C-alpha cells in the first residue's frame with residue numbers, strides 16, 4: 001500500500017487571544033478569544049474552505065498561519081516545519097512559499113506604484129529576476145496568466161475595476177511561486193458575476209500550478225464550488241469539517257444547518273426549511289460556557305452549557321463538535 005501524502009499544512013490547537021488592558025496601570029483585565037484551539041490539515045493541491053459569520057476567527061486564523069500576527073498557542077507545520085518558530089531569513093523564505101490575497105485588493109495595492117512595480121516588487125525582494133528585462137518579461141507573463149494585458153503594466157491600481165485589482169493581487173501572489181495561498185474573502189467585495197470569474201481563475205491556476213488554498217468566506221455558497229473540504233467556525237472554534245459534498249448533503253452541526261438553510265437552492269422545486277437563529281453572535285471577550293453555540297442552538301440541552309463538545313471525526317473523515325450529533329457520525 002502507498003504511504004499517504006503528508007499534509008502541506010498542519011494546524012494544531014491554534015489559539016490567538018488578544019489582551020484587553022485597563023486601569024491606570026494598564027493591566028490585562030480580559031482577553032478576546034479570537035481563535036480558540038483550531039486544528040486542520042491541508043493537502044498539497046487541495047482547497048479547504050473556512051466559513052463563519054464575521055468575528056468567528058477565520059481571518060485571524062489565516063493571518064496567524066502567515067505569521068502576519070503571532071499565535072498565542074499551538075503549532076503550524078508547513079512542509080513539515082513549525083512556522084511559529086521561524087525567524088529572519090527562514091521566515092522570509094516561508095513567505096515565498098505561502099502567500100495571501102485580501103478582500104479589498106485596493107487597500108493591499110500600493111497606489112503610488114504601477115502594476116509593474118506592484119508585481120515586480122515581490123520578484124525583486126525574493127531575488128527572482130535576473131535583470132530589468134527578465135523582470136518585465138515575468139510581469140507580462142503573470143499578467144497574461146491572470147487574464148490581463150501586457151499594456152496594463154504601466155497603469156496604477158486606481159485605474160482598474162475591483163475584479164481587475166483582485167487579478168493584480170493574484171498575479172503578485174503567484175510571482176513568487178507559492179505552494180499555498182490564503183485567500184481571505186477574495187470575492188466578498190465583488191459583484192456576483194465577477195465573483196464567478198475570479199473563482200474560475202483561481203481554479204485554473206490551481207490546476208496549472210498545483211496550488212493549495214485556504215479559502216476564507218462568510219458565505220457557504222461561495223466556497224461550495226471551489227472547496228474540496230469545508231470547515232465551519234463559530235466563535236473561534238471549528239465546529240464541523242467535512243468534504244464539501246458531505247457537508248452540503250449531510251450537515252451535522254446545528255450551526256452548519258442554519259448557515260446552509262440560508263443558501264439559495266438553484267432548483268426551484270427543491271425545498272430546504274429555513275433555520276432561524278436566535279440572537280447575535282455572543283461577545284468573544286466573554287464567550288458562552290461549554291458549547292459556545294448553546295445560547296443560540298435550537299436543540300441545546302443542559303449539558304451543552306457545561307461541557308465543551310470535542311471535534312470528533314467519524315466516517316468519511318466528517319468531524320463535528322456537538323454532543324447530540326456525535327452518535328450520528
Ligand code: SF4
Pocket residue numbers: 253254255291292293294295297298299300301304309321322323324325
Ligand atoms: Fe447545540 Fe449542544 Fe450541539 Fe452545541 S453541543 S451544537 S448547544 S446541541
